[in-house]
Amino acid sequence: MRHITFLIICIALFSCQNSKSKTGKTDSAIISNPNDTSVITTVTYSGTLPCADCEGIITDLTLTTNTDNKDYHFSMKETYLGKNQSFPSEGNFAVLQGTPADPAATIIQLNPDKDKNLQRYFKKVSENELKLLDSEMKTIESNHNYSLKKVQ
Template sequence: MKYFLLLFGSLTMAACQNMGKRLGNADSASLNSITTDTAEWITYTGKLPCADCEGIITTLTLHQQQKNPDFQFKMKETYQGMKSGKETTFSSEGTYSILRGNAIDPNATVIQLNPDKDRNLQRFFEQVGENELKMLDKDQHTIESSLNYSLKRVP
């Protein structure tokens, strides 16, 4: 029984990690709201919830280089209202993938930050319309909350 549970747990984790299907560059280029033929940077921003501060001002910028098939991102997170009285800003950058489908909707378009890094460094955002990304939990589920988990596209 112990080995069955171990095998079942391993298979479940593998299934969750491969929930979405990665789109190839030809397919992903057709997602106009994320990438364009001119390969410009597209920025989304918003104030995300924080467990021990007033909120996290988050700016996520997405880009695909024409000569490089990797999708690149930059993210800046500023923690506001910290107990120390100071704002703390973290910047990160890396690659992202566009996935088709998530745990609930097989047709959802999901952006996975840091697909080739440790699961704790990955983040997921679902495209909601042309001008909004909504943060998902680590299992690509919608975060059930009355708090705002959306980033809006900057014109």
């Protein structure tokens, strides 16, 4: 009987020492919320976009995705060079598949739930680059740079 009690105590102590998982959370935290599969991802892109009446628009675009509740949120800050003006904006975004010219394209649509004049479209060129499109999701034909590069 002593051996069984000793064995149970050893197992209990061993279990307590190994209660950390690979994520750094304790097993009890994982067990207490086994349905929490949400993953929050935040990516920031930055670049200087062309401006009709200034030297350029420094644009910082942050996209935050929560897979648990399918929440897609953006925040953007546009700073007009030479004018000392900044304009922050935020809202929801949608991920669309395909454009008139490229059915396989992945498009980020800012403000899908707002007026067409407040919507913007960015084509995902690669994992590290987005390119601004016009209001009809077409490539802007210009010698200017319309790309934002991933910074985070």
